[in-house]
Amino acid sequence: MNISFLMVALVFWLGAWALNEYLVRLEPENQTVARGIDLFVPISFGITLLVIWEFVTKGLNVSPILLPPPSMIWGRLLVSGSILWADFQQTFLKSVLVGFVAGCSSGFLVAIAVDRSPFLKRGLLPIGNFVSALPIVGVAPIMVMWFGFDYQSKVAVVVVMTFFPMLVNTVSGLAAANDIEKDLMRTYASSYWRTLFALRLPAAAPFIFNALKINSTLALIGAIVAEFFGTPIVGMGFRISTEVGRMNVDLVWAEIAVAAVAGTCFYGVIALIERKVTFWHPSVRGGRG
Amino acid sequence: MFSAIMKSKLMQGKTLPVLIIVSLILIVWYVMAVRLNTPWQLGVYERSDVTEWTTSQFINDTLNQDRPVLPSVHQVAIELWNTTGAKFGSCWGKASDEQSLGIISKTWETIVCASTSRRSLIYHAWITLSATLLGFTIGSVLGISLAIGIVHSRAMDKSMMPWIIASQTIPILAIAPMIIVVLNAVGVSGVLPKALISTYLSFFPIAVGMVKGFRSPETIQLDLMYTYAASKSQVFWKLRWFSAMPYLFTSMKIAISISLVGAIVGELPTGAVAGLGARLLSGSYYGQTVQIWSALFMAAALAAILVSLVGVVERFATAKMGARA
Numbered sequence: 101m102n103i104s105f106l107m108v109a110l111v112f113w114l115g116a117w118a119l120n121e122y123l124v125r126l127e128p129e130n131q132t133v134a135r136g137i138d139l140f141v142p143i144s145f146g147i148t149l150l151v152i153w154e155f156v157t158k159g160l161n162v163s164p165i166l167l168p169p170p171s172m173i174w175g176r177l178l179v180s181g182s183i184l185w186a187d188f189q190q191t192f193l194k195s196v197l198v199g200f201v202a203g204c205s206s207g208f209l210v211a212i213a214v215d216r217s218p219f220l221k222r223g224l225l226p227i228g229n230f231v232s233a234l235p236i237v238g239v240a241p242i243m244v245m246w247f248g249f250d251y252q253s254k255v256a257v258v259v260v261m262t263f264f265p266m267l268v269n270t271v272s273g274l275a276a277a278n279d280i281e282k283d284l285m286r287t288y289a290s291s292y293w294r295t296l297f298a299l300r301l302p303a304a305a306p307f308i309f310n311a312l313k314i315n316s317t318l319a320l321i322g323a324i325v326a327e328f329f330g331t332p333i334v335g336m337g338f339r340i341s342t343e344v345g346r347m348n349v350d351l352v353w354a355e356i357a358v359a360a361v362a363g364t365c366f367y368g369v370i371a372l373i374e375r376k377v378t379f380w381h382p383s384v385r386g387g388r389g
Numbered sequence: 390m391f392s393a394i395m396k397s398k399l400m401q402g403k404t405l406p407v408l409i410i411v412s413l414i415l416i417v418w419y420v421m422a423v424r425l426n427t428p429w430q431l432g433v434y435e436r437s438d439v440t441e442w443t444t445s446q447f448i449n450d451t452l453n454q455d456r457p458v459l460p461s462v463h464q465v466a467i468e469l470w471n472t473t474g475a476k477f478g479s480c481w482g483k484a485s486d487e488q489s490l491g492i493i494s495k496t497w498e499t500i501v502c503a504s505t506s507r508r509s510l511i512y513h514a515w516i517t518l519s520a521t522l523l524g525f526t527i528g529s530v531l532g533i534s535l536a537i538g539i540v541h542s543r544a545m546d547k548s549m550m551p552w553i554i555a556s557q558t559i560p561i562l563a564i565a566p567m568i569i570v571v572l573n574a575v576g577v578s579g580v581l582p583k584a585l586i587s588t589y590l591s592f593f594p595i596a597v598g599m600v601k602g603f604r605s606p607e608t609i610q611l612d613l614m615y616t617y618a619a620s621k622s623q624v625f626w627k628l629r630w631f632s633a634m635p636y637l638f639t640s641m642k643i644a645i646s647i648s649l650v651g652a653i654v655g656e657l658p659t660g661a662v663a664g665l666g667a668r669l670l671s672g673s674y675y676g677q678t679v680q681i682w683s684a685l686f687m688a689a690a691l692a693a694i695l696v697s698l699v700g701v702v703e704r705f706a707t708a709k710m711g712a713r714a
Binding site: 117120121124125138141142144145146165166167219220222223224226227230233234235237238239240241242244245246317325328329330340341344345349352353356364 | 402403406407409410411458543544546547548549550551552555557564566567570571574575642646649650653654657665669670672673676678681682684685688689692693696
């Protein structure tokens, strides 16, 4: 045990807390300063967490097998770059992205088909709602059996996982345009497709982006979990489950860091596109103050 | 004729369309089962020198293979029955008649035997369910307390909210094996590590939903509390808590199904000992597709039951609060 490390952690934490308490009470006139504070507060919280983690693991002499300090994980990240890159390619570029695009677009197309037919809407939608509450990751072993160990089976899992949230959200989004707007389109004598593209799809955009955001995390989870069931000797899920067994915990954490950054960026890109596309929505306009 | 059916009252509801779609799915399932199992069946015939077969015999054989590529629905149903209901029958036969309490103790013995047998799906479902419920409970308490903190402290709101959201963009299930192995190394094993994974997954929808819920009282209501000189805790217990109820139940429904997923995935790296996840894993190791599908159906049933239980509690609570049914 090393008291001075613990003291550093404690002091840093209290200092950062006090600073944040002070900053959030400021009400600056200047817009840029206000935005800067909004950005700085969560960042300082994250840095504080890392610092506490670093010093507490060192101060309490926590075995690096249990919880390596962030500095060690960072070191590993630099050393094993090529392994991590290969895993990233296998899991993210091949499985997640392909499956995400295929699953979301098929869910979207089925939703439009459902929208055209009231019968399908009444029959398929309750089933879709039911299925999206089920533990769909469970199909992973089946898909691995059907499509083999390589990335094809992971794509299949991701497709199945992302399909239903997209379906359910798009259908409810297509119902979002209100009657007065639809009536206006009728007075223009616009066709079904014209109404769809000019009015109903834009109105459905917030729902569709909601599904895309949900799916971005589901897709990563699906691909990684599917790799627990069998994979060629590359891939994030494979690496995590084998390196845990070999007690290379720092490599596991590095892999998790990559997954975290990839997941956050994936989500962030979708959120950015959402802001551009649904600029008219109150939640986006409100954000600009 | 057809249009008359389409316009009939039954078709306007949900039941009949759902039934039609479900039966369509079943038909497609059987067709796919025959198709996917055909190559294997042809191989079997070739090896055993069967040169002639009738179509009905062929279909019957493809639907009743030991390790089919796609098991037929009735195979899964039979497996489900054998590992749940039929267990009670065999245990009933084994239970001794000599106890003093007679029928009651025999029933009890049967229940215990049927739900602890290693081959019983009830046993595995219970293992998973206990982790799910523990994780869900911890997750709910954690989520609600975080939400309380966030609503009352600006610093917590600004510094933690972005991280709570970011925490969910991380594929947390990837950490599952490590949590389990590391906690095992420290000496914590059994239900708690799995429950922690469920906790991590389920606290998020609850925290986010409750923040929204605690903030849902309108200004006019808050002003009224202010004119009563209500303290912060009074505002919370008499106004905020109740206006958050609808949000609580909506997010609890999401949270409980996701914590079931967490518990199942948490069982994967433990080396396939017990639980639905372990059944999935061992099924996939030994190519026991029927076992995989029955575990999957059991998990689906469990999810449906849990979600509808939350729904029942919700209806009870809203009725208590004086909502019109």
